[in-house]
Amino acid sequence: MSDQAPVEPFVPPTESEALAWARRRGVGALAAKMGFEWVEFTIERSVATMPVEGNTQPVGLLHGGAYVVLGESLGSMAANLYAGPGRLAVGTDINATHTRSAKSGLVTGVCTPIHLGRTMTVHEIVVSDDQGRRCSTVRITNLIKDMPRG
Template sequence: MASDLPPDIDGLAWAAERGLGALAEKMGMRFTEFTIERCVATMPVEGNTQPVGLLHGGAYVVLGESLGSMAANLHAGPGRLAVGVDINATHTRPATSGIVTGVCTPVHLGRSMTVHEIAVSDDQGRRCSTIRITNMIKEMPAAN
């Protein structure tokens, strides 16, 4: 799985410099590992729940899209941009407290398209949701 990036790039520093975006920050996401082959982030359940106290299904998807899109952009390299074109999620267990952890791994890393799978688990290591995201890679638009 080739990339145009130098092999010694610090993915966490790259992600910190780029920023998570306002939504990810509001949801309390924290990246803990960030390479082209594996990205990991955590998110608290508290503050991201449905009215009945379960982690909102959309919160799982936001975590998955944040991880998958950032991973695709790291792979895309300088001067290129990855944009989401498809995402789906299957929720298999509710999370009601603590934190959830998303682990993002590539399924396909191409020159024009990437596919990532994100497994989201609760504090006990039980899988709660599986997300798959497809990103299209294109040249960065020219600045106006």
């Protein structure tokens, strides 16, 4: 007989509960400063926008690092939602391939899981411009571990 209490199964939140959780938790100071805005948030699909203005290189194109900030914010939050209560997802690898430059308006990141495992998640984030053209593809891997005590 085990001395441990039985583990309650994780019941994923509804879309509105998940979006409310994400908005309460926040996206961190950097993503907030860059104008990150939630559109949709579930374990299966997360969407956010970010303005090009204020996030550009000296030549007026959206900075490559801005694509990565959008992608990491989406992928990490999605992984943490999937991890469930008492667990934490932390990034271990991220990469991005930029295929087009956004010059104005908003970019939209759409995050979908590639792998959802017990201790690891992998998400792909496709970032598109206002015309729906793919500008960057970001992939992030997160390790899921128990939340630190204390």
